[in-house]
Amino acid sequence: MKKLRGQIVIDKILDTAERLFYEQGYCNTGINQVIEEADIAKASLYKHFESKTDLLVAYLQRFHERWFGRLEAFVHNEPNPKNKLLAVIDYHRERQQIREFGGCPFIKANEEAGATDPRVRAEIQRAKLRVKAFIAELVAQSGHKRILADDELTQLLFLAVEGGVVEASIFKQTNDLEFAKDILQKLI
Structure with a gap:
């Protein structure tokens, strides 16, 4: 108890x-x-x-586990392997709308504490690398057109999502994520 x-x-x-x-x-x-x-x-x-930094790291860890679990469930609801790649973008678009275009919690924390505290930076890097690895798995399983190599498509999708989230935060809309999705559809 x-x-x-x-x-x-x-x-x-x-x-x-x-x-x-x-x-x-x-x-x-x-x-x-x-x-x-x-x-x-x-x-x-x-x-x-023990400290405010310990609280920040714990928040980032818990937030990432919950966020990533929702991402996996969202993507795995899509049966088509190519459409799973598009679902990554849809998930980020949906999350920005839910969070009222507040941006990425990891980017926010990195700007404020990541430069000065290696524990915070390491936690943020771990979260971002986990997402990139997840995208890489989806790319490898997608059967895409091979216009780009798997690692190139992985990097492109990762950067498109990251940039789209930043744009959503700045302009309070998801048009750039939709644009990234349209481009990706041509490549897969």
Whole structure:
């Protein structure tokens, strides 16, 4: 029972940190605000997270696991191997709409903390490389036209999605992700 209560507290802290870090940014979010909005004691936060950076890393890890699980499920709902590649773009488009074009949490965290903390940078790199590896698997299984080599198509799709998410954040629309999808359809 004690372990369950501990997990509930951790989830409250991480839920609050996720919302605040994404909406306000890491640097603009103070530990006291997280404590107050999570409605927990200061000791509870420090029992589970020794520092604000530890909290950021834990948030990034949990966020990535949840996000990636949804990506896999979304893509694997598509039976056609070529269309799985297009589904990667559709997933990113959908997530940007859900997040009201707030951009990529990893890029945001990298800009604020990745340059100064190697643990944060490593976590962000791990998340991005996992997505790229997932795309590479899909490319290899897609039976695409071979206009591009597998590694070239993988890199193109990865960069198109990353750039499309940045554009969605800046212009508050998903037109560039749709454009990337149209181009990809011609290549697969």
